[in-house]
Amino acid sequence: MKFALFALITASLTTFAQEPVGLTFQSWKDQQVLEAQNQLLRASNRLAQAKTGRSPAPLQTASTKPINDKVKKTQDDPVTAAERDVKRAQDTLERAKELDFAQYIEIYLPTLEGQPEVLQKLSDQFSKDELAQIVKTLMRRSGPADAKHKAAMLEGLYGSSATKAQ
Numbered sequence: 001m002k003f004a005l006f007a008l009i010t011a012s013l014t015t016f017a018q019e020p021v022g023l024t025f026q027s028w029k030d031q032q033v034l035e036a037q038n039q040l041l042r043a044s045n046r047l048a049q050a051k052t053g054r055s056p057a058p059l060q061t062a063s064t065k066p067i068n069d070k071v072k073k074t075q076d077d078p079v080t081a082a083e084r085d086v087k088r089a090q091d092t093l094e095r096a097k098e099l100d101f102a103q104y105i106e107i108y109l110p111t112l113e114g115q116p117e118v119l120q121k122l123s124d125q126f127s128k129d130e131l132a133q134i135v136k137t138l139m140r141r142s143g144p145a146d147a148k149h150k151a152a153m154l155e156g157l158y159g160s161s162a163t164k165a166q
Helices: 002-016 025-052 069-076 078-097 101-112 116-123 128-140 144-158 160-165
Strands: none
Touching: 025 078, 025 101, 101 116, 101 128, 116 144, 128 144
C-alpha cells in the first residue's frame, strides 16, 4: 500500500517536473477549438436543462424582485439566458475555427515572452516562412514598450546572438 502511494506521488511529481513546451500553431488552434467546443457543449446542456425545468431557480429576495414582468422575463428567464450563452459559444467556436498564423503570433507567442528556452525549442519547429512572418510582425510593432518585447521574443527565437546584433 505504501509503495503504491509512493509510486503515485513520484509519478505525479515527474509529470509536473517536465519542462514547459510551447504549442505549435496547429496545436494552439486545436486547443482553442476544443475549448470552444467544450464551452458550447456546456451551454447546450444548460439550455436543455433550462427547457426541461431541471435547472435550479434563481433565488429572489424582496429587494431584488423586479417591479414589472417584462424586466423579470429578460433578467431571470433561464431559457433566454441559456440561449444567449449557446449563441455566444457558437460564435466563439466559429472564431476559433478561423484562427490563423498571424493571430497565433499576436495572441499566443507573447505569452511565452518570459520563457526564451520554450521559444527556442518552438522555433526549431517553425518553417523559414513562419519565422519570417514572426519577425515581420514583431518589426511592425512600434513604441518603446514594444522594443523590450521584440528583444525578448527575438532572443527566444534566435538565441542571444540576435539581440547582440541589434
